[in-house]
Amino acid sequence: MEREAMEFDVVIVGGGPAGLAAAIRLKQLNADINVCLIEKGAEIGAHILSGAVMDPIALTELIPDWKEQGAPLDTEVTEDRFVFLTENGGVQVPNMLLPDCFINHGNYVISLGQVTRWLGQQAEALGVEIYPGFAGAEVLFDENGAVKGVATGDMGVGKDGQPTDAYQPGMELHGKYTLFAEGCRGHLGKQLEAKFNLRNGADPQTYGIGIKELWEIKPENHVKGMVMHTAGWPLASDTYGGSFLYHFGENLVAVGFVVGLGYSNPHLSPFEEFQRYKTHPRIRGFFEGGKRLSYGARAIAAGGLQSLPKLIFPGGALIGDDAGFLNASRIKGSHAAIKSGMMVAEALAEALGTERQRDELTAYPEKFRNSWLYQELHKARNFKPWMSKGTYLGALMVGIDQTLLGGKAPWTLHNSADHSKLKLASECAPIQYPKPDGVLTFDRLSSVFLSSTNHEENQPCHLTLKDPSVPIQVNLAKYDAPEQRYCPAGVYEIVRDEDGSNPRLQINAQNCVHCKTCDIKDPTQNITWVVPQGGEGPIYTSM
Structure with a gap:
């Protein structure tokens, strides 16, 4: 069935802070610009998950x-x-010794999902056409090889790849320019990086997996506006990661744990490390008598300035975390996403007033190079490489880099790909994790339930394998099937016959919370995450 096509001045893929900021800024500059924004979540904010402490500068x-x-x-x-x-205690660092990146005076503890819903309302009030529940599934190109838009995914396709009675073909959305704001490890952004060689000269992007819960706690345990970060236990000293614990609203606490995906021990489970963290004597008291309200997980682009790809290509640009603008040292990305959306919109408004349609938006990277965002990321450029060298050495060197040298060190350290860091299972010590108690610590399936995740089962699996033999012949044989542990949603499972023979990988795609960790950490890069039907996945309310 032939797809219908709609024409716009600008098509934006992704309804997060970057995409919405770009749409708003375009309309502020020229109300006559026709802007269409699609979002794969069932509503704006449904797939948004962040800590989050927000710097309101952008x-x-x-x-x-x-x-x-x-x-x-x-x-x-x-x-x-x-x-x-x-393991049983801790040392609080005096604030006077903390680098500026850990000082949050003037910032706000927020639900980024609620902020993006509000931004969506502002965009619609300006005339932006917003279509939630439509996933960008395919990049479209014109006769010259420039991006001319995207196609949304077909609906009503069965597991066998054949149309069902409910089949509806996707829609083609054509634009003079197309912006990709899919968030971290964007499905289409990844394809564009490969097609246009956008990573030539850039370091590989590096990532963390952030796992978060929202709790309502007893009033006497609540310290409204308190922002707490930790490093160290339960992670080994050679593993990058740490926690956040943010008190906000009426007796609400956002608690989460971040593990850098460059870890080497295939037995490590970020999910279990998070659950174990909550049992620490200095942490568990906050949650006693409280109630867990929600759960979610998301990969975090943490490579910084040296891991940014080329931002532009004929017909479009990457913005927000699709490019990787997050500042890992500050544990913040929403302000950077908004700023990137504004800068590309300003470049777009200029280009749309000329005949240079679908040329590269060279003004966008120029605006970035001259912005406060570039200065901020340049100052922070060595944070993740230093911290990847171990907790204590990293903390010492970050202190020297950020406090003594003010981020102006005469060197720039470099990143390497996370999937290349995994050691063989036989070279690493197994980790024994305690069973969940159902009060403070939980299992994956009860957690996924709180994320309101849903996928229609009769559809092609959106977690695809390049080679179906690799999970058993390579991953299980060499790494003890690490996908069972790095996935925070119980998607990947090794099942066997009753006698323990015939191991095979079972993919429980209906559990997927769209964190993209499998696409990043799989040691053979055999797993590719593609978009499911539009509107599916988690539905985060206050995350």
């Missing part, structure tokens, strides 16, 4: 009267704590 540039307009930035940071945990 939002203030985009919408100066955001307070008067009712933006949901309600909890200003009142206190910073940074603690190095040992």
